Each structure stands twice: as C-alpha cells, then as structure tokens.
Amino acid sequence: MNPLLEVDGLSVAAPGRRGTTYPVRDVSLTVEGRGTVGVVGESGCGKSTLLRAIAGVLPRGLRAVEGTVRVDGREVDTRRPSGEVAMIFQDPMTGLNPVMTVGEHVAEVPRRRDGLGRRAAHDLAVHLLQEVGIEDAEHRVDAYPHELSGGLRQRVLIAAALSGSPRLLLCDEPTTALDVTVQARFVALLGRLVEDRGLGVLYVTHDLPLLGTMCDRIDVMYAGQVVERGSTREVLQHPAHPYTEALLAAAPRMDSRRARLVSIPGRPPVLLADTAGCRFAPRCPHAVDACDAAGPLGPGTSGHESACVRRDELEARSERGVAWR
Numbered sequence: 001m002n003p004l005l006e007v008d009g010l011s012v013a014a015p016g017r018r019g020t021t022y023p024v025r026d027v028s029l030t031v032e033g034r035g036t037v038g039v040v041g042e043s044g045c046g047k048s049t050l051l052r053a054i055a056g057v058l059p060r061g062l063r064a065v066e067g068t069v070r071v072d073g074r075e076v077d078t079r080r081p082s083g084e085v086a087m088i089f090q091d092p093m094t095g096l097n098p099v100m101t102v103g104e105h106v107a108e109v110p111r112r113r114d115g116l117g118r119r120a121a122h123d124l125a126v127h128l129l130q131e132v133g134i135e136d137a138e139h140r141v142d143a144y145p146h147e148l149s150g151g152l153r154q155r156v157l158i159a160a161a162l163s164g165s166p167r168l169l170l171c172d173e174p175t176t177a178l179d180v181t182v183q184a185r186f187v188a189l190l191g192r193l194v195e196d197r198g199l200g201v202l203y204v205t206h207d208l209p210l211l212g213t214m215c216d217r218i219d220v221m222y223a224g225q226v227v228e229r230g231s232t233r234e235v236l237q238h239p240a241h242p243y244t245e246a247l248l249a250a251a252p253r254m255d256s257r258r259a260r261l262v263s264i265p266g267r268p269p270v271l272l273a274d275t276a277g278c279r280f281a282p283r284c285p286h287a288v289d290a291c292d293a294a295g296p297l298g299p300g301t302s303g304h305e306s307a308c309v310r311r312d313e314l315e316a317r318s319e320r321g322v323a324w325r
C-alpha cells in the first residue's frame with residue numbers, strides 16, 4: 001500500500017539579491033497513514049516552508065525546485081492546493097477573515113467546491129463545530145472570529161480544515177499561542193480525530209516534549225534538512241544527534257515548577273545550497289574533523305536514523321527522562 005504522504009528529495013528555493021538560499025534542502029519524509037508524525041526544529045529551520053510546499057501554498061518568492069510530493073501514491077503539484085491536504089496555520093487569526101462568520105468559514109470549501117446550498121452549509125458547519133467539541137454550536141456558528149477565544153478559533157480552523165474531508169492534516173505550530181491547558185485539550189482533540197477519521201497528521205513545532213505526548217514518529221529538522229528521525233521513543237530516549245540533545249536540554253523541564261527556556265548557543269546558518277558536511281558542526285559541542293564530510297541520514301545501532309558521524313556513540317550514552325507516550 002502507498003504511504004499517505006511521501007516527500008522525496010524536496011528542495012525549496014528562495015532567489016535573493018545575494019544568491020539563492022534554500023529554506024528546505026533535500027528533505028524526504030513519510031506519513032504512513034493514520035497517526036501523527038512530528039517535525040521539530042528551531043525557528044527559521046524551514047518547518048513552515050516545508051508544510052506550505054506540501055499544501056501547495058508557498059508564498060510568493062519561494063518555489064519547490066527539486067523533489068516530489070506524493071499523496072496516496074499520486075504526485076501533487078506544489079504550486080497549488082490539493083483537496084486531500086488541509087493545513088492549519090500558526091496564528092489562528094491569520095486563517096480567519098474578520099468579516100466572515102464562523103459558519104461561513106467552516107463551510108466555505110464545500111460551498112465553493114461542491115456547490116452546497118445555504119441551509120445544508122449551515123447544518124454542516126454546526127455538525128463540524130460539534131465534532132471539534134465546540135459547545136453551543138448552533139449559536140457559535142453565527143459568531144465572528146473576534147468574539148472567540150484563541151482556543152475556540154483554532155477549533156474553528158480545524159472544523160474548516162475537516163470540511164473538505166482531507167486525509168492529511170498539516171499543523172503548523174497550532175498551539176503556540178494557546179495556554180497550556182487549552183493546548184492539552186487541542187492535542188486531545190487531534191488524537192480523537194486521528195482515531196475517528198483515520199487522519200494522518202504532520203505536526204510541526206519547536207516543542208520537542210510536546211511531540212512526545214502525541215506522535216508516533218519524529219523528524220528533527222535543522223537548517224532546512226532532516227538530521228534525525230525515528231520512533232518518538234528512540235528520538236526522545238536515545239537521541240542520536242547533538243542538535244536533538246540540544247533541543248531536549250533547551251526544553252523547559254516537565255518536572256520543574258520553574259520552567260525555564262535555555263536557548264541553544266549560536267545561530268542557524270544561512271541556508272545556501274552548497275554547504276558541505278554537517279550544518280550544525282559550528283554550534284556542536286561534539287564536533288570533530290569528520291563532520292566536514294558528514295553525509296545524509298543513516299541508520300544508527302538501534303535502527304533509527306541520524307546524520308551525525310558520531311551517532312552510535314551518542315545513542316549509546318544517552319538516557320533522557322523526557323515523558324513520552
């Protein structure tokens with residue numbers, strides 16, 4: 001059977017005055033089917049660009065120049081949206097037009113694409129709002145975005161995303177603007193939709209411990225590339241790339257009352273095409289000469305993949321106490 005999503009060797013170019021940069025460089029990843037795959041990395045590492053390319057909604061100035069995106073075995077055009085893929089953006093306000101009611105948002109696609117009538121669109125909107133756990137859906141359906149809390153707005157966006165009956169849902173840091181309890185309820189809702197609808201979800205965030213609570217597999221992204229990939233358990237308990245270790249160390253400790261965000265020293269590099277070797281090496285406490293010639297992802301001792309030349313050593317000594325499912 002074909003995987004639900006198969007990204008193969010995808011590169012996205014941003015032509016600029018001082019040369020072309022590549023926010024996404026030779027990225028391959030897979031969502032097999034029902035379930036959630038997480039993509040984690042610092043701000044600026046190319047997460048949003050990756051999702052936008054898959055959804056066919058790259059902003060002006062960015063273009064997929066290499067590689068393919070397949071949904072259920074069929075190649076999709078990265079220059080236009082496809083019906084099988086829906087995306088939820090970081091800021092719930094950007095996805096919502098202030099002069100449209102909740103109901104108009106939620107039923108927009110079926111009305112436009114399938115020519116659904118007013119009454120049927122209204123009923124569908126109420127039904128979808130109920131499905132995403134919005135109480136009092138009959139009244140909320142006529143509300144405007146500014147009348148809703150951030151958590152409710154994000155639920156409205158999910159309801160709108162579901163209206164086109166997508167098989168794959170792309171989530172771009174959808175809980176960043178929400179407080180922790182609202183975030184937890186949102187993550188629970190996603191889990192329920194994965195079960196009930198058989199959805200595949202690709203979930204992007206900078207919050208690695210959060211992925212530990214909701215994902216089957218994790219891809220770690222640095223400077224436009226995937227540098228480590230494996231089951232959630234392997235990646236969190238036996239990280240095999242120093243960048244993943246740094247992300248774990250930077251995350252607020254789940255068991256600490258004084259959650260403190262420690263940042264990773266140094267900055268991600270400019271994303272030129274011809275950077276040879278490991279892009280993390282200049283910031284890496286474990287760097288050695290061989291890093292200059294580091295290759296792409298390869299399997300480590302446990303079978304999960306890392307691009308680090310010292311992956312076996314790292315994996316062998318790492319023991320992390322981060323919560324995972």
Ligand SMILES: Nc1ncnc2c1ncn2[C@@H]1O[C@H](COP(=O)(O)OP(=O)(O)O)[C@@H](O)[C@H]1O
Pocket residue numbers: 014023041042043044045046047048049050059060061062
């Ligand atoms: N429209 C654009 N034109 C040129 N460069 C862009 C554009 N959008 C994003 N970039 C660059 O792509 C890189 C990755 O950005 P992004 O995908 O938003 O990262 P993330 O979502 O991980 O924070 C950044 O260095 C950013 O400057």
Ligand SMILES: [Mg+2]
Pocket residue numbers: 044047048049090172
């Ligand atoms: Mg982003």
